[in-house]
Amino acid sequence: MSRKPEKLIDKKGLRLDGRKPDELRPIKIEAGALSNADGSAYIEQGKNKILAAVYGPKEVHPKHLALQDRMVIRCRYHMAPFSVQERKSPAPSRREIELSKVIRESLEPSIFLEYYPRTIIDVFIEVLQADGGTRCASITAASIALADAGIPMRDLVVACAAGKVDDTIVLDLMDTEDKMGTADVPLALMPNLKALTLLQMDGILTSKEFESAVNLALEGCKKIYTLQKEALRTKYVNMKEVEE
Amino acid sequence: MSSVITRVKQKQIAQLVAKGKRLDGRGLMDYREIKVEQGVIERAEGSARVLLGRTEVVAGIKIETGEPFSDTPNAGVLTVNAELVPLASPVFEPGPPDENSIELARIVDRGIRESKAIDVEKLCIEPGKKVFIIFIDVYVLNHDGNLIDASALAAMAALLNTKMFNYEIEEGEMKIKSGYTPLPIKRRPITVTFAKINDVLVVDPWLEEEQVMDARLSLAIDDEGDICAAQKGGGGYFTPEQVLEAVKIAKEKAGERRKNLDW
Numbered sequence: 001m002s003r004k005p006e007k008l009i010d011k012k013g014l015r016l017d018g019r020k021p022d023e024l025r026p027i028k029i030e031a032g033a034l035s036n037a038d039g040s041a042y043i044e045q046g047k048n049k050i051l052a053a054v055y056g057p058k059e060v061h062p063k064h065l066a067l068q069d070r071m072v073i074r075c076r077y078h079m080a081p082f083s084v085q086e087r088k089s090p091a092p093s094r095r096e097i098e099l100s101k102v103i104r105e106s107l108e109p110s111i112f113l114e115y116y117p118r119t120i121i122d123v124f125i126e127v128l129q130a131d132g133g134t135r136c137a138s139i140t141a142a143s144i145a146l147a148d149a150g151i152p153m154r155d156l157v158v159a160c161a162a163g164k165v166d167d168t169i170v171l172d173l174m175d176t177e178d179k180m181g182t183a184d185v186p187l188a189l190m191p192n193l194k195a196l197t198l199l200q201m202d203g204i205l206t207s208k209e210f211e212s213a214v215n216l217a218l219e220g221c222k223k224i225y226t227l228q229k230e231a232l233r234t235k236y237v238n239m240k241e242v243e244e
Numbered sequence: 245m246s247s248v249i250t251r252v253k254q255k256q257i258a259q260l261v262a263k264g265k266r267l268d269g270r271g272l273m274d275y276r277e278i279k280v281e282q283g284v285i286e287r288a289e290g291s292a293r294v295l296l297g298r299t300e301v302v303a304g305i306k307i308e309t310g311e312p313f314s315d316t317p318n319a320g321v322l323t324v325n326a327e328l329v330p331l332a333s334p335v336f337e338p339g340p341p342d343e344n345s346i347e348l349a350r351i352v353d354r355g356i357r358e359s360k361a362i363d364v365e366k367l368c369i370e371p372g373k374k375v376f377i378i379f380i381d382v383y384v385l386n387h388d389g390n391l392i393d394a395s396a397l398a399a400m401a402a403l404l405n406t407k408m409f410n411y412e413i414e415e416g417e418m419k420i421k422s423g424y425t426p427l428p429i430k431r432r433p434i435t436v437t438f439a440k441i442n443d444v445l446v447v448d449p450w451l452e453e454e455q456v457m458d459a460r461l462s463l464a465i466d467d468e469g470d471i472c473a474a475q476k477g478g479g480g481y482f483t484p485e486q487v488l489e490a491v492k493i494a495k496e497k498a499g500e501r502r503k504n505l506d507w
Binding site for chain 1 (some may be wrong): 267289344346347349350354357358359368459461466468469470471472473474475476477478479481482483484487488491492495
């Protein structure tokens with residue numbers, strides 16, 4: 001069990017891992033990390049290590065789930081038993097079921113669902129190691145996996161959290177800050193459409209603080225967005241060179 | 245969670261909203277009539293029935309004793325469960341809780357937990373060994389839209405109605421004494437839910453509006469007017485401006501309801 005540190009932000013205004021309040025953790029995104037999936041991505045954000053895979057569009061089983069005018073997205077967010085301090089039971093928890101739903105709903109607006117009626121896409125997310133902000137990193141990775149699978153999309157979806165820690169609004173909370181902090185606001189964005197596709201919050205914030213947390217998270221999203229595009233470029237530009 | 249609604253009606257709802265009107269005659273920012281009745285289930289330690297238009301929800305509180313979580317040895321435990329019982333709607337099916345009822349329970353839970361509505365430290369009997377466990381069970385009896393606001397309201401009203409038995413510790417044993425005390429309640433969060441229809445925000449969507457809406461946003465507001473929980477739902481999106489607009493309206497709406505309820 002980790003003890004609560006006296007202060008989450010030191011006298012110099014730096015956080016436990018030495019970051020400034022508006023600084024992201026180091027992020028590494030790789031498109032196409034798995035060979036079996038139609039599309040996949042791997043992300044590391046701080047100590048988070050997450051894999052996302054996309055299968056489809058494919059025939060719907062069971063058949064009654066099929067929709068006549070659009071495709072169905074199915075999403076499973078799952079944490080490995082060894083991904084957290086105390087072993088997590090592999091059975092889906094209530095938290096995982098809720099997150100699967102909100103992640104699905106954050107990705108749906110980006111996809112041209114009506115292009116593939118009567119089909120389904122499975123989005124599988126496995127958290128191999130968790131360090132706070134896994135839902136956001138999962139969305140960032142899953143969107144890359146969808147793009148990698150060649151699904152027609154309006155924009156990439158990128159997610160990032162902001163929150164309040166020791167009276168300071170900070171970006172991209174890690175586990176300790178999430179647990180010991182005052183508030184956490186995860187959000188997902190389609191940057192070109194300025195559309196928020198995920199917004200959650202827990203903790204207490206005044207409406208002013210809420211506004212600055214949202215704005216800070218939006219800034220974070222924009223930074224991660226360039227890394228997302230970079231990841232896709234790295235895979236597909238290199239591939240073209242090999243072909244040539 | 246959808247039943248059939250004709251395309252004609254979908255279009256009608258969307259077009260009306262664009263003109264600032266709603267099919268049931270309400271203004272965009274009007275709630276349906278709210279009725280709260282407390283103490284409806286005598287067997288429960290606390291209970292409340294909420295009618296939000298034709299949406300009907302009962303919340304019941306049961307209190308047990310048990311072990312605290314290892315990371316919070318001095319705090320009582322709060323659990324929220326929601327049941328979308330099959331008698332409430334043709335689209336609810338019997339069986340284990342699905343993602344909709346789990347999401348509903350977790351939104352209600354977050355509002356109460358994050359606002360620190362209950363002083364959980366006062367629910368500790370013996371640190372690390374024995375604490376009170378508060379079970380909040382939300383039971384949807386009739387689904388006519390906006391289950392989130394109705395459930396959050398029912399849960400909070402039931403908590404305010406809850407009586408705990410008195411006890412004392414004698415030689416390490418817990419003895420129940422006569423009489424009851426209310427729960428240690430510190431705050432009374434109020435949840436306000438918006439639907440985005442045709443790019444317009446409306447408050448308190450009813451069932452048919454929920455089937456037309458692009459997305460949903462719920463905000464829990466505490467006694468000081470601060471935000472203590474938020475959840476976006478549905479397969480659409482909000483712009484940042486719409487979210488901030490919703491925050492402003494939610495504070496007003498929560499304030500109005502707080503006044504009406506005398507909370």
